[in-house]
Amino acid sequence: MKVWQKIFSIFVGICMLAVQLPVAAGEGGEPDISAQAAIIIEATTGRVIWEKNADDRLYPASMTKMMTGILALEQMNLRSDITMSSAAAHTESSPLGVLPGERIRTDELLQGMLLESDNGAAVALAEAMAGNVQAFAGIMNGKAAELGMKDTHFVNPNGLTAEGHYSTARDMAKLARYAMQNKEFREIVAQPQRVIRWEAPKNKVFHAHNTNKLLGKYEGMTGIKTGWTQAAGGCLAAGAKRNGVELIVVLMKAPTLDDRFKDAAKLLDYGFEHVKMTKALSRERVSRKVWVTNGQQASANLYPAQDINFPLINGEDKSHYTLTYNVPKVVDAPLKAGTPVGQIVVRYNGQDVEHVDMLAENVNSGFSVGSFLVKIFSWVLKLV
Template sequence: MKFWQKLVAVFIGVCMLAVQLPVSAGESDAPDITAEAAIIIETSTGRVIWEKNADERLYPASMTKMMTGILALEQLNMRSEIMMSREAAYTESSSLGVLAGERIRTDELLNGMLLESDNGAAVALGEAMAGSVTAFAGVMNGKAAELDMKDTHFVNPNGLTEKGHYSTARDMAKLARYAMENKAFREIVCQPQRTIHWTSPHTKIFHAHNTNKLLEKYEGMTGIKTGWTQAAGGCLAVGAKRDGVELIVVLMKTPTPDDRFSDAKKLLDYGFEHVRMVKGISQEKGYRKVWVTNGQQASTKLYPARDINYPLINGEDKSKYSIRYEVPKIVEAPLKAGTPVGKIVVSYNGKDVEHVDMLADDVSSGFSIGSWLVKMFSWAIRLV
């Protein structure tokens, strides 16, 4: 009898484990797709919902421009002008038509690159940041390392096929997730179309259309970036949001350009069917009190930058989520409201999955008895 009880217990345990693990390709309800590699992640945590050959190194094609785009937003003045070099102007598949020697504002060039997938625009942006394509590839690889993109190596800023230029679905999902945290990037890639202007030496316009055919056709679509070359096949990174759940799908090497869109719809549908969001901690209840030195008050409150909700994948248990506060015990005035001071770390089953900034209230510098006492006894406070 004991043997059968143990056997049943093991069986139940295996079943419970299966419920809590992300589904991989080949399981009974896995989406039927043409892509050689693919992944679905939940955006707020980056947790994997489903994957297929997600660590296979493949050509990423123009999904590469996500890296060029986010670096441009982080490093360049969007209102400055870029003069188109001969190398940039004569790069293949440069549909905007900015000629060598012409000047165009950085934000216009960036929009043209991300919507129309202009290869020359990517070269021009890379040159503006690092002086040359080769030097900029080094910047890209440095950022890739920062984002823990372990199976990625960039050679150019646009994704044209070159030896040594590769990535994986998993790494591209990390990049897409990071880029979509940038408000300006998110606003660009969700545009169905935009008129690109440049005025030097003559006024010109180009009507750019987003190459992402799912925009305005798939409910909740938020972007992100297409890719296609003969060697890479169809590549696509897309995001969508419904009922508080936001997903990112990356797929690589579909047989035809249209297959990437039909595959993405299947993967997004699958993801939304297998994830639900539950309430975690609100901004109002997630505050922490900290002491203040050199201020007009002795203490202040830090608040989460946003409400924290928990994605449950394949029927997971909310109780496996936990949080910890990584905030200082003492802060120094002045502090401007909204200044990040520490963070909340969200974990699932003991693994860190999300960081949320803790933001300060407005704290003016000055003098108060309480703040003076905090400074006097700061050594003791830190020991508590």
């Protein structure tokens, strides 16, 4: 065999070996994590920055309580009392220690559930909302469908291991992103600790500590929820915000309790290294005019509820983003200042990624010639 043929054969062999051997995790700047599944998303748009087995169906453990918590915030009177049932009180892993017949306010129970990951608290909230756990699971699954969680099915409100109770890192990230858009939820999960107080007996309290060990230790940490069972392994949904960039990471089936926090820190570091924000629209510089009927003026200005920034991943160009103003041509008075009237739709490569409300200035009801003419023209155009 000629020399050049030998060299070529060696080169081909090396190439084949390179194809056959998997690239070790961590090479090429990829995050080196122990969790079986994980995902990093940008919080304002939900765009995926990095993922690993993000569609594997796994046990979500107590990350389930994000769903129970957001439903409680949306559906319950937080100042109402809950009397602890025997079933709720005797649920395993309930560190608050609420006994059967004791009364505790809904917001206190909710805080204890999200901070201490109390399983009995989740059952009590479920019973208060739906009568029983099974009925509440139906509400959870309806909300999951609404959020586009296509690979999720809940059978209980706390995440204790059960057949048919599963989710994915991608779906849990959708849930975490949605929950963190709720101001009250966001405030609860950001607390390192809180004193939980009973209504009866009046003197009973519990000093709850957030199970998220990254709070106060990872720069910019905003929350959100831990999870652990023997079957699920270490689970964690965690959020952080730095320099205008907000990220959410979800990881599932880490080998140990501590591994989930180490993995989350690596994932957040990776995300912050690969995402930059660029300003697209300043709310002070943008307005849209709409015509007004039945008002003391013929037109009103609409303003964006907030600045709009585009997350750019891995140095991409912002030309992939577009803004569309989805606002009516005519509105009826009265309008209170700050009333949402239409939206700005943010799209990335043609896909909706964010909706920002357009807010009205104050418009009083009454009569003006201009407003009357608007009403006439609007009526005529509808007939055409």
